[in-house]
Amino acid sequence: MQVRRFVSGGVQDGGMARRAAGGTGVSGAGAGVKGARRPEVRLPPLEPHGGGELEPDGDYDGLEFRDADLAGQDGAGARFMDCALTSCALDETRLRHVRVLDSVLTDIRGVGTDLAEAALRDVEILDPRLGGVQLHGAVLERVLIRGGKIDYLNLRTARLRDVVFEGCVLVEPDFGGARLERVEFVDCVLREADFNAATLTDVDLRRAATLEIARGVDRLAGAVISTAQLVDLAPVFAGALGIRVEE
Template identity: 45%
Template sequence: MSHYGPMLKAETDYDGEVFTDDLSGASAGGARFLECTFQRCDLSELRAPRARFSETSLYAVHGAGLDLAESTWADCLVQGARLGAVALYGSELARVRFEGCKVEFLNLRGATLLDVEFVDCQLVEADFGEAKLTRVSFEGCRLVSPDFTKGTFKDVDLTGADLAGPRGVAGLRGATVSALQLIDLGPALADELGLKVAD
């Protein structure tokens, strides 16, 4: 059964539903999605703060201006998404896989990520400020101007990522980077630590 934007309601349980087409402007704050599928939906201006997503898949969804703040994600798959200005600050993500996604202005500030995989993704200006990442990997990803300020990282593997213009790199304590990445991170680290590099 397919649902459309106006049919989404706040504080509602959705079990095994398949959502297609236009969900732009929908309001689903505090809704609970169990074993649901979102296929090629327009999610522009979707408002679903504090929603819960369990064993749910999103395929080729797109849109900008999503409010998913303080939402909870467990055992989910996000594949082929094209999204912009996604608010996930304060959210909790566990066992979530992002594959082949392009996301601009992803706000994960203060979020908690556990056993999360980013595979072949492009993240533009992702904000990991004050986020807590445990067992998170970025295989084949390109991170453009990511912000790691005051992040907490444990068993986080950045060796498979292309880091372009990272910010707050002192917050990467506990993450694993490659020797080549360390060379690239050198100037940013020196700047943040106030080191003067002689010619």
């Protein structure tokens, strides 16, 4: 069902959202929502990546990729375990079906990165600058995305469990048909989010700095919002139910 978007909070510009009062990153006890389990990544001593292009179905273990230009390369089906990617370019990098485990991605940037049907587990993504990243059909478990900005994030039909978005800006994120369980949005900006056909369980939206929902407000069962957000949402709920509100 398409509805007009709802906006809660002030619109923020730049890579970091403002910090909401009282935000701790952990859902409060007795709040009626289970908090997400965050990743605890402790990398071993890493070897520098020796250069060369990514290989399909490659196996990368205990490596540091720093300032690497991986744009346009094909690493589909590869496995990254105990790796650090820092200040790497991922423009149109093909990483379909990739597995990223116990790894930290810092200051990655790129447009059109293809991570469709990838598996990310125990991963920290810090200060990304991405546009049009494809994560449809992906599985994310114990993933932290902190800071930065992601435009047009495609998570359609993805499965998210124990995922935290913190202090980041998400422009038109698409959660259509996705399953979200124990997902938190902390001090972050969501602009024109699409939850159409999504399934939400223990999703905490209360501490989003800005919340705009373009589609799928009827799919918010299983989410927790604040009283202020409920007031802002009232006209949207009324519209979705076909109720006219007149003075």
